[in-house]
Amino acid sequence: MLAQLPNANALPALNLAKVEPILLRAKIDSPIVTSFGNIPERAVLLVRAEDKDGAVGWGEVFGNFPVHGAENRAHLIRDFLAAIALSESWDSPATAFDALTRKTHIMTLQSGEPGPFAQAIAGVDIALWDLVARRLGVPLWRLMGGERDTVPSYASGLNPTGFEDIVMQKLKEGYNAFKIKIGFGQDTDFAALNGMRALIGDRELMTDVNQGWGIETACDHWRAYSEFDLKWIEEPLPADASIEQWKRLADQGGSPIAAGENLLGDGQFDAHIASGALGVVQPDMCKWGGFTKTLPLARRIVDAGQRYCPHFLAGPMGILASAHCLAAAGGTGILEVDANPNPLREHLTGGLPPIDSGIMTLPTGAGLGIEPDPDFMKAHRVG
Ligand SMILES: [Mg+2]
Numbered sequence: 001m002l003a004q005l006p007n008a009n010a011l012p013a014l015n016l017a018k019v020e021p022i023l024l025r026a027k028i029d030s031p032i033v034t035s036f037g038n039i040p041e042r043a044v045l046l047v048r049a050e051d052k053d054g055a056v057g058w059g060e061v062f063g064n065f066p067v068h069g070a071e072n073r074a075h076l077i078r079d080f081l082a083a084i085a086l087s088e089s090w091d092s093p094a095t096a097f098d099a100l101t102r103k104t105h106i107m108t109l110q111s112g113e114p115g116p117f118a119q120a121i122a123g124v125d126i127a128l129w130d131l132v133a134r135r136l137g138v139p140l141w142r143l144m145g146g147e148r149d150t151v152p153s154y155a156s157g158l159n160p161t162g163f164e165d166i167v168m169q170k171l172k173e174g175y176n177a178f179k180i181k182i183g184f185g186q187d188t189d190f191a192a193l194n195g196m197r198a199l200i201g202d203r204e205l206m207t208d209v210n211q212g213w214g215i216e217t218a219c220d221h222w223r224a225y226s227e228f229d230l231k232w233i234e235e236p237l238p239a240d241a242s243i244e245q246w247k248r249l250a251d252q253g254g255s256p257i258a259a260g261e262n263l264l265g266d267g268q269f270d271a272h273i274a275s276g277a278l279g280v281v282q283p284d285m286c287k288w289g290g291f292t293k294t295l296p297l298a299r300r301i302v303d304a305g306q307r308y309c310p311h312f313l314a315g316p317m318g319i320l321a322s323a324h325c326l327a328a329a330g331g332t333g334i335l336e337v338d339a340n341p342n343p344l345r346e347h348l349t350g351g352l353p354p355i356d357s358g359i360m361t362l363p364t365g366a367g368l369g370i371e372p373d374p375d376f377m378k379a380h381r382v383g
Pocket residue numbers: 208210234235261
């Protein structure tokens with residue numbers, strides 16, 4: 001049977017007592033470098049949901065960029081979403097997702113902030129699904145009808161220079177697929193790609209332009225960059241480029257095109273899936289959709305013959321949520337795991353599951369299967 005959201009009548013009702021944002025920050029030695037700007041420190045915005053019977057669930061909200069945007073998302077949860085979540089009983093997290101979306105619709109228009117609201121709702125949704133799965137005593141991938149507890153994974157977020165030590169470390173940890181950022185001009189990009197090939201040989205290599213090219217530049221570059229035998233080239237165009245432009249680029253052949261972390265809503269994703277231009281579709285479930293929207297979307301991607309490869313680059317809750325969604329959805333996708341040093345990812349939950357020959361095995365515990373360390377959380381909490 002194909003993975004899908006469980007029916008509400010198979011789930012215990014939610015009667016929430018508390019929905020709380022918990023914002024953590026950590027300093028890093030060197031910034032994350034992208035073609036659109038740098039990320040000088042790391043933020044992780046958690047959502048903790050507690051039911052009246054004491055059951056707890058955890059979620060995570062996108063909070064990478066801009067660096068202080070996470071505070072805004074935390075306020076949206078505290079000021080608006082918590083009250084809506086506590087206002088009635090829910091037969092499923094999906095019902096709560098619909099109500100949260102509907103009841104904040106006018107606010108998103110008034111504030112001009114559909115993105116931040118969508119991100120905050122996504123984090124609440126993940127926390128509610130975690131809570132429900134923990135109550136039922138099953139891992140989320142199984143609750144979602146999945147048939148496997150393993151996901152292929154890659155080491156992501158490598159800067160265009162100074163990546164050597166991290167790559168060697170990640171090879172030692174068991175990774176055999178890597179993604180490096182480009183879009184800094186051909187000299188820098190090719191030096192980075194040649195350097196990566198020298199380190200990893202013919203292991204899988206992906207690149208991310210982070211929306212740094214326009215259509216003409218992308219078409220000019222496509223063949224030469226594809227020569228590096230790339231599994232995909234990510235966001236070569238701005239996310240809002242027309243479908244015609246994405247199709248024109250796909251007609252160049254060469255490496256598959258990846259995108260999706262900056263799409264929002266079923267309509268945008270479905271237009272891209274239907275166009276067939278993207279070989280790899282990358283929704284970020286902490287940025288839009290949570291499990292409620294992302295699992296059905298992932299199934300549509302896989303059913304269309306495209307690869308569902310979750311985007312995520314912050315804390316362990318978001319990584320594990322993405323891993324469960326990928327495990328449940330099936331297909332040939334690969335999990336993004338940030339390779340850059342980040343104390344919040346490394347220590348909040350005692351470390352991610354180990355990688356063996358490029359494969360992550362999900363924890364056996366209920367829900368996401370991981371638990372934040374209260375002392376570590378307290379030491380890094382800023383909001
Ligand atoms: Mg990206």
